[in-house]
Amino acid sequence: MPIRRLPEHLVNRIAAGEVVERPASALKELVENAVDAGATRITVRLSSGGIDRVEVIDDGCGMSAEEMALALERHATSKLPDDDIEGVETLGFRGEALPSIASVSRLTLESRVRGAEGWSRIVDNGDLEEEGPAALPPGTRVLVENLFAKVPARRKFLRTPRSEYAAAADTIRRLAMARSDIGFTLEHDGRRNIAVQPGETRPERVAALTDRQLIENSVAVDYDRGTAKLEGVASLPTFNRGVADHQYLFVNGRPVKDRLLIGAVRGAYQDLLARDRHPVLALFLTVPAGEVDVNVHPAKTEVRFREPANIRGLIVGGLRHALDEAGFRSVQRPSAAALGNWQAEPVEGGVGQSSTAYPQGYSSEHPQPHQQGHPQGFQQRAAFFTPPPGSDQASVWDGAPEYQPAPEGKAEAAEAPVPDAATHPLGIARGQVSETYIVAEAEDGLVIVDQHAAHERLVLERMNRAVAEGGVASQGLLVPEVVDLDESACDALEERIGELAELGLELERFGPKAMLVRATPAMLGAGDTKGLVRDLADEIAAYDQHLSLKEKLDHVAATMACHGSVRAGRVLAVAEMNALLREMEVTPHSGQCNHGRPTWVKLGHGDIEKLFGRK
């Protein structure tokens, strides 16, 4: 069979198969080019999720007519001036993207170098259609239409415009996070969905692209380990989500998707957060170019670290450090929903629209349900106060507060004078409610603490500190235990032998399909060694993280913590309450219980005023 050199247009189309698989990937290449061109504002317009049309306009350096012709040729790039592929600092470097996209779509490239004339070049599925002068502001405009119109095999695999759009928006979000100095706008079918200004700080940018409230509920990560550096923002454990969709990793400025992040984040937030809750975070990792290989896949979303364990350690360490610094902070304000429960009842016959929302039978059976101290009325209040679904919360906020029967909890007179409150963020204990909650007065509001959750947390933290400082003691086994596992599980465990030994588990490879256990963490007692090792192997396979061992240790710690804790339902003296508050202020992570729920909430003066309709 004769061997032949493939014609240029076929080579491009094959390359396109790798670089461009959907509108979002074409978009990514174009926006990266704009970033590389030094743009300060980048505008993106999409139609039908980008299937019909992707347009990227930048105000970057632009290209001359000759450069434009070259740019559309394969392996033509301005970004590797000296063959140093290791040291590349631009997002692009292959000189592959434009020709690839041009080979599977109708591509219009318009560009103008400042102080020169603009030029336009239109390429239709690889063939030059027309070129000539164009009028445009300095910068570049790329328009990609009818992607894959002539590649039915690809076109068939495109998803609905909606999910193509979701992927495209994710791409923009990641790139916009990576470069908070650049302004981005994203319009889809005529609607502007993302607009961020140039020159924002990183936390502002991340919050703008994820959740505005992140600003108040996050910690800054800034962790320098010599050659490697981790920066970014991470939400407090109490600010969490049901899905791990808002977790972003950037390596040397490049957005990447890597499973390593999932495991490391889990590791860092572990025991601060329930398993099914996830923090919001954006982490920016800077490592020497030699430590990471970005040339793994043409789309550049995957990277390969030379020492993945170090990187994982850096991320866990950096996050943990930042969270430790945050100390007792947690979500500072009660959530809107919780505040809803503080609402006062509207005046009798007052705001009409809300009375219709009362539970049935209210008006006929209990025309005046809240007779003072009436136990029934007390009970029912909970139901009344919950805003009916869909009702406008603000409307029920108005109205006079009803008379509140004295709560049954006793409020001891506080002995400490108020001035102290200024120096104590969690305030001065004023009393205890239901023998479960401590009520304290802080300088800026009212603090309510769940005494059991708070104390349990303090004890666990104390114990964790012991583990951290003293290392994990391990107990040798009289007869080393042989655990049969499959070969890949053994390989995975063997790779982690060093780390596991630090946690007190001493393993040795024992033939191809078994591990020998010489010592186990002393905290676990004479437990089920085989089970532990098996769980561990599973866990490592799933997350490449030795969590289950740590989890087991934590579980022991947590169980002991629970036993050693003040139960709900115990009456505390004011001195005891204050001692608890003071300890919380200086203990890391005391703002949330072991399941990520807050241990305390603060009702600011503003919130209190709102409750009484003064604001």
Place this chain on the structure above:
Amino acid sequence: MKATIERAVLLKSLGHVQSVVERRNTIPILSNVLIEAVEGGGIKLMATDLDLQIVETVEAQVEQAGATTVSAHTLFDIVRKLPEGSQVSLEAAEGKMAVNAGRARFNLSTLPRDDFPVIAEGDLPTVFEIPAATLREIVDKTRFAISTEETRYYLNGIFFHVTDDDQPVLKAAATDGHRLARFTLPRPDGAEGMPDVIIPRKCIAELRKMLDELDGTVEIALSDSKVRFGLGTAVMTSKLIDGTFPDYNRVIPTGNDKLLKIDPRSFEEGVDRVATIATEKTRAVKMALDTDKITLSVTSPENGTASEEVAGQYGSDGFEIGFNARYLLDILGQVQGDAIEVHLADAAAPTLIRENDKASALYVLMPMRV
């Protein structure tokens, strides 16, 4: 059935049998005690958890023979609260049992005696006797090392076996994988050819309670699946753990060349004192060996540090080794004499502890890495 029995007698034997009954039972009859009045022969009380059964015979005036079952814990609680010195009459008829003493009247629900499960002993070919005091010692010196880890069920009991060392011996051993305790005694007559058996922890615990009140000898009869203890008026029958006890002889070190001789009391007290500040479950105590003394120390990040020097006889190279304080105390609580022997090799090797080379008990303890 109708019988009268002295409260104290009934209380004592109910105390024995009711502790076999599990508090929570899915099979109702297992919560009950079987009461059988034998014409002219007193009353037999019996309880079981299907693995372990106790039958105790006590004196009583039987007016009418018969049998029934009632809740063991309820009956025990009732009898406990009856006035001291009272005569208790038990009368069963028509699905109820009346318990009367003084002016107190109880009428308890019963379950038919025929539903009550009895462990089939089968043939018990090996029969021998051991003095109660010796059996007590065997149990005390080994049971603390029994494993509670259910996945290693074969360690959940004391292993008894006979061998011919210099002379024929019976050995009892228990281990939880971290420490081993072994007791050796001359083979009792009749124990030759005895199968290796593992007696489960619960049986050991109940046996130990019974031994407290017993002088004389205990008759032991066993096969490879059951064991029966004749304990005076009581007979305890238990199933054995169906498993293979590991060859523990391998873990008893023979070449440990560093010998420490130390007074067990001051050693024990020292460990106990320094361990006070080790609040964690691990309770690691470090032992630094030096010429003719050891220094015990505990470091707790939470509480601070503690150390204590204890004098002893030691002439080898100094080094440090860590142990679980609780494990050490368990062992030291069982040794007597002015000076015990601690045979060490290095910080990672099993350590052997015994009173002396004649002692019947021997302990092996695995160190901790601290």
